[in-house]
Amino acid sequence: MAERRILNGNAAIAEAIRQINPDVVAAYPITPSTAIVEYIAKFVADGLMTTEFVTPESEHSAMSMCIGSSAAGARVFTATASQGLALMFEMLYIASSLRLPIVAGIANRALSAPINIHGDHSDTMGARDSGWIQIYSENSQEAYDNVIQAFRIGEHRDVSTPVMVGMDGFILSHAVQDMLVEEDDKVKAFVRERNPLYSILDVDNPITVGPIDFTDYYFEHKRSQFVGMENAPEVILEVAEEFKKEFGREYGFFELYKMDDAEVAIVLLGSTAGTAKEVVDELREKGRKVGLVKIRVYRPFPAKELADVLSNLKAVAALDRAASPGAVGGPLFTDLRASLYEYEKRPIIVDYIYGLGGRDIAPKHIAEVYERLEKIAATGERGELIGYINLRE
């Protein structure tokens, strides 16, 4: 029987890793993801895991160790946040181009300066072109479920691509939630064994990993790398289906909340979905046709599936918890707007930057966004393209 536990996001992810018992965990502690690594260190010390737990001198080294171990055929996990992920940047690209299905748990946090330890999506959004699959979580339960599924998705031979699972720093990493922890045996059975594409320890089939390419082959190798990402959507849905059969909880590329007859919608990712659902419920009681789309899988971006849902709406707001200075808007907004370009009939779409450095987003702020969307829907007039929520002038 699954067990009801009160866990914060860090503990939830660590529980999943205890059950999965990967061959190698190499990680460097950084707020707010430190506790994931501390829990794992304790599990290993207490003999609850047989994982080779390595404590390198930096996140760059942590990811390098993950790469070496994964190339040897090991199942590998790491956890980090913010500056730590930024320090891994160089190695992130190497992991994905070598097609190594490392899983990383990220407690999303702002990037300096000014120094700030609180939650926003700047860290993982900065890595959105690194070739990693990106999955975001709304709460501890989802963080736990997503990490379990991440191993199956990334390690699928057609995918063979690393996966980062995001959860909002502090809001999720440090806030406890009543959630279900599945049975150890069931989780172990679900994730199976890794069956790697290649291994540097296979002496009968000697290979060189990471050789140099000049202008004659680099482009071809890059193109062949993208196949993993292209195969991911099908596998993500397959794994979700199996997860639902085994554990009963349903996942997809995104979650639709009261979207059936919605005329306006907010699209976002992460913990703010919880707040937004409350607001949708309240407004729905007043007869207002508002809905919410919570994106779970951000890379690969489910462009067609999202556009199918959104194209018939009148107005849509993307809520970006990361900025992209000099771009058309935040990263979610630009992806969303580009996805809708294929459709002749499409909603007016606006962008909001919110929550940078952990700035609070309250129900009233979300209600204001819906109000504006309804006004846009009624008048057809968009107004400002990019707005900022809860920011002092």
Added chain:
Amino acid sequence: MRKMGWKELPPGAINPWAGNFMEVKTGSFRGGLKPVFHEEHCIHCLFCWVFCPDNAIIVKEGKMVGINYDYCKGCGICTVECPTSPKSLTMEKEELQL
């Protein structure tokens, strides 16, 4: 040499063809200087063979017998390491093969 298309490549940019660098004729790297072997001074210590960073010193039955210019990059390391006096290997001018 025919170049492979992206669909033919092994995943992860690995190279599964052990030893295939023999196909790359690094002799084209030489930039106007090549080592020349003077057999009469050679004591067959094989320092040149040990230090040559490529596959360019030809050894037969334990003896240095010459240089394979298909692979010799013209780095000159062998001429520096050669212990005889006068040197059994010296760098000399050659026409650039463009």
